[in-house]
Amino acid sequence: MAENIVILTGAGVSAESGLGTFRDTHGVWAKFDPMKLATPEGFAADPDTVHAFYNARRDGLAAARPNAAHTALADLEAHWREYARGEFLLVTQNIDDLHERAGSHAPVHMHGELLKSRCNHCGHLFGHDDALSVDRACEACARTGSLRPHVVWFGEMPLDLDAIYDALARCDVFVAIGTSGTVYPAAGFVQEARLAGARTVELTLEPGEISPAFDEAHYGPATEVVRDWAERMKA
The missing domain is CATH 3.40.50.1220 (TPP-binding domain)
Structure with missing residues (x-):
């Protein structure tokens, strides 16, 4: 059947x-402030820090099996x-x-997926495993400063x-x-x-x-x- x-x-x-897990005593959010690293507002206020956080997580994922x-x-x-x-x-x-x-x-x-990013301006979604920064241009619309990790942050659906x-x-x-x-x-x-x-x-x-x-x-x-x-x- x-x-x-x-x-x-x-x-x-x-x-x-x-x-790492997220919500237990030794989880990610016990060490880092999710409101600064996993919200649209946190990204708008300090995109460099948010990019650095997710770049480090990509490095960790590359070493995992x-x-x-x-x-x-x-x-x-x-x-x-x-x-x-x-x-x-x-x-x-x-x-x-x-x-x-x-x-x-x-x-x-x-x-969402850590090995993907998207453009806040044109919506272009692309895969990558290298570092992301505010200086990187979108390969679709050529804008800089518009790329963000393709992950669902607090407050997003x-x-x-x-x-x-x-x-x-x-x-x-x-x-x-x-x-x-x-x-x-x-x-x-x-x-x-x-x-x-x-x-x-x-x-x-x-x-x-x-x-x-x-x-x-x-x-x-x-x-x-x-x-x-x-x-x-x-x-």
Whole structure:
């Protein structure tokens, strides 16, 4: 019997690859002020500092490698497609490219992508892995000072929500992996899935605010719990 599956991943799935989480005691926002580095207002006030922050994160991403959790999800997706088991949608809150490097097919990056930037003037979107600065001209409109990271900042709307909600309304299984469950709209996806009658599963390091909403939960490092769950799903 075909089952449609939607998987949501958060920072916890990439933590064991050496990329920082955001909202825990030692997370990124405990060390840096998000209002200065992750808002349109912060960028307008000090674009040089914002560019330096994201340039450093690109350097960190270049040194990171997909871990066993990323690989397990890519293998599960390949299995799902090979055996026509239903629709498979991977949605990530992460702006890294580790899912793609592990072999996942076109994950939806609802918070944008670190290796892309866009022009505030003409809207041109382009991929790159080198540093960005206020002096760099847009390759489409030739303006300088108009390029910004293609990431969703505080106060901005996440990307591709219509497609995500459509998939949630059809899903039979919803899985949240390595996400704190404190940021909306993603924190509300489990309730959307429940309304559709889906079985809901949480795979994360420890219980969080929305853990009671899940039918099933497995706690521990993502490289272990995701791998074990994916193997059970394939079986």
